[in-house]
Amino acid sequence: MSKVFSRPESLLDTPLHYCPGCGHSIIHRLIAEVIDELQIRERAILVPPAGCAVLAYNYLDVDAIEAAHGRASAVATGLKRLRPDCVVFTYQGDGDLAAIGIAESIHAANRSEKITVIYVNNAVYGMTGGQMAPTTMIGQKTTTTPFGRDVDQAGYPILICEMLSQLPGATYLERTSVHDAKHILRTRKAIKRAFEVQLAGQGFSLVEVLSPCPTNWHLTPAEAHRHVPEQMVKTFRLGVFREPGDGRVSC
16 A cells, blocks of 8 residues: 655654644645655755744754844845855745835845745734734724724735735735635645746745634634635635736836
């Protein structure tokens, strides 16, 4: 009998600390599978985030350098420019990338830095207790918006893929989800595509992954996974926003 399922070599045999139903565990595994498939583990460098996934370096068996909150894209830029032979990727949440790190994110994309960004969007600050994030949806209740996000007070959710797609330097952008098997496979394909863009030297690649957060959404894991297609995708449209060759400005 042949073996059809096993732990990826790039995923350490360490119990994950994430809450039941959280998407980080799934996304970690997908990244590990892609690193194995592309055979890039020995030259992959992870820049983990501040936030729930700050301990990602405990699970992914690759070299890692922790960045200050929000500075992952800047640190990854320096690493990639110093070691262009390495495969450099960041793993960031919405607080890390879309709030304190928004400047680094925009400018790295605009410069078309040859790095890969895995961006996990759960529409809330998870690690610090469920406060409003830049991605919190209109009407969504959080600890700092107990009556729901009001655009007059807090503005609109930031749509990273839509925003970065306006920049000629952004080479590959896709938004996916991990709420069911079909979309998990789609996310794996997108992560692989993002790494391939970097390996081909084609520029900045980013995959935004919609991820359930049952604890801070105050839902069961099953309810949280249904919440993504029923509510989140109304604000955060899934799909490919930029492919290599789109939108380049000729000089």
